[in-house]
Amino acid sequence: MRAVLVFALVLACGPRASRPPPSATPWASSRIDWSKPPAIAPTPLAVPPVRELSLDHIRVVVVENHRLPFVAVTAVMTTAGAREDGMKPGLAALTAEMVRRASRGRIETSIASDYMTARLVARTEDLGREAPLLADVLRDPAYNVDELIDARNVRVAELAEHHARPRAVAAQVFDRLVFTGHPYERPAEGTIDGVSTLTSEDVRGFLASAYRPDGLTLIVAGDVDDDRLRTLTKPFAGWTAPAAPAHPSPALAAYARRLAIVDMPGADHAVVIVGRRDATDPADRLAADVANTILGGGPGARLDHTLHDQLAVTFGAGSSFWHGQLAGSWTVASTFPTARAGEALRATLAEIEKARTADATDEEIARAKDELSRAVAGSFETNAGSERAVERLVAQGLPTDWYTTYLQRLAAISPAAARAAMQTTWSDLSIVVVGDRAKLARDLTRLGLPIEQYTP
């Protein structure tokens, strides 16, 4: 007994010098249970009305928000996307850039495969003065040849920079694999070879054929009413579409799974994209979204849990759909240390296979639906968010009530529908790896597919 007592005293009188002074924090006085945090209360969610109308023969989609005195307008031109380039890759992107420059920086433009956008933000009080600018630059942007040459040079330099970014390279090669022979296989921003040869005549020709009122939708969010909407559409009055219709894109070839590598000798990390072409019908899209959220919706989802939390091979892993007008894709994208890329790729494929073959739990499905509901409601909390949400709707040709009925439709997705989506969406996967081929070849060979070598 004495020995035990002495030992206890030694412990109590141990090397206290290295210990911190005892805490003076009076936790008990707080009368708060610090053993577990408070439960999360339900949060009521709502999506504001999304209204569609036609003014001055222009399609307008409106989300009113009168909290702050400004209006944000995104013009979506679905006839001026990159897939309309024809034989001049980068023409749509350079044309959108000349529209931006013609506005002297007042309007931001962007390019996607299916459409271009031009965005104007104005205080409510300035709307009357600024609205004509949007119509001016879309109908007849003023620029000179020197500006075009400058824009072309800058764009070529940017594209050269892209070639040094493994993630951008991986995404471009993935599109080449799954959309072979279709305009979707080309990067929306163009190629160095294509952009280098573009002339002012090319841009003028594209403006004349692709920038047209029958391809235009104005998305308006913010402090607007019908009078202010007319202020926006009036400058477009009298704009007539050219007689020639926009040229149709070729049909997509049949999809087949493929494996490609872009060799970057010495790279200490490998970028990996796993995915496939997607053809989910819009009617089934919500169930597919629930399934995707369970698998790769971000922190806490299965992929992140396995690759980040358990294996610690990446800062984060997720999966997502891209929906174009003519087709779509589904991808998992991540970056792994070269030494562990094989292990990480196998774990990724195993997680996808598990999702296809084993049921999701009711809890996972409920959590995914909750997450999607919050994301959709949250995207309408700002004018910019509303614009982006409606832009997706316009670009994908979805009905105007897509969001206003979203929460209700999502709630109606049954666990069985979500499980069915998981089991059918993810087969025949294609893989792109950007990294050191010599160190990755053995793992890739095990996949049993011919390895195609690509260059950026």
Next chain:
Amino acid sequence: MKRAALLVFAAAIAHADVAQLPPPTLPTLSERLANGLTVIVQEDDSVSSVVVHVRYDGGIADEDEAHAGYSHLVEKLFFLGSVHVKAGEVEQRIDAAGGFASSTTDADRVSLYEQVPAGGLELALWLEAERMAGLADGITDAGLAAARDAIAAEVRAAYEDEPYALVDREVSRALWPERVDPLVVPTPTRDSVRAYVRERFVPANATIAIVGHVDAARTLSLAQTYFGWIPGGTRRVVQATTVEPLHQMVRRTVAAPDPKIVVAYRLNKLDAEDALAVAVGARMIERAGGGHDADVQVELVRSGQGGELRITARPRPGEDLIKDTSPITVIADRLGSTDPPSDQVRAAAASLDRDFLVALEGLTYRADALAAGLPIDLRRGELRMISPEQIKRSAAYWLAKTASVTIIGIPEKR
């Protein structure tokens, strides 16, 4: 950085005292608890989420040599475990609630904040109160090592792996030679960090701003419940500093991955009288150089310890900005010597006003501004009354060529 730039504008407007335009009015309550913690709550029922922002006064500019890098280190430690919360648990719980957690360290503050669905308000308050009360006792050697590793990784990423930040670091060194390097890896003992936390990261030195879908009165009561019991500590009065322009022109060259030129100037503090005129002048520079020319960026940053204006350019093909930087400073030079045209002043002020309205939509921005003491019921009128003469006077003082720093990044030959 952009957020910081927008804060400048908020500061400028907050200083105004003239005509009042229809403001974005939202019910806002404020209270100082008995322990010294300031609580500000703003209701906004147009959103479904809430932001909880805890600001601790004192940051990088407030560090002495013995504590260089401590602010950044403590910011990291806040996520690496406290008495009742394990390392990584804050992010996990906020993620699971459908929100996100983040933090920042600047010249004059360390801020922790999270955005959660409104139903997660109490969770956020519980987590913030727990780490306010329990960080010091919860610091472990493992946590300290992890925080140091995280900072070392940031330093490597910024200065070694892809050293794009080398030019910007040199700008900071030249502009503020009296300050410690913001990205330094400290090697303190656990006890020294604990002592530092106990002295500075206390209620008396903090402000909590809660913005979003909340009931203001109930939220104040919740804040009292969760934070009111924490011992207040002593309010540290940060020595008021006077900011002046540099007294000499600095021009240096550093190795960088890409050619890049930064011309920078010191600016006055958040609450300075000419803050608004400087902001409009900066916008004029941006509009002249930025709008048409995609390769020039103008960045305005300001805090309670002084601010800076940086004009960054990447040379275009065939352009030799390294020999001659005047194309990117011509507007700044001209502003200080000639009254700018009234229509350009009005346009720049309107552009600034518009961007401020856009920023105000964001809950995180609003919470940040409120925690910094910037009133949200804006008096936008003074912006319209900024005169060309005010801009010339402020530019002549702050944007003089003789007070400029020019750092040129030149790619190393391989």
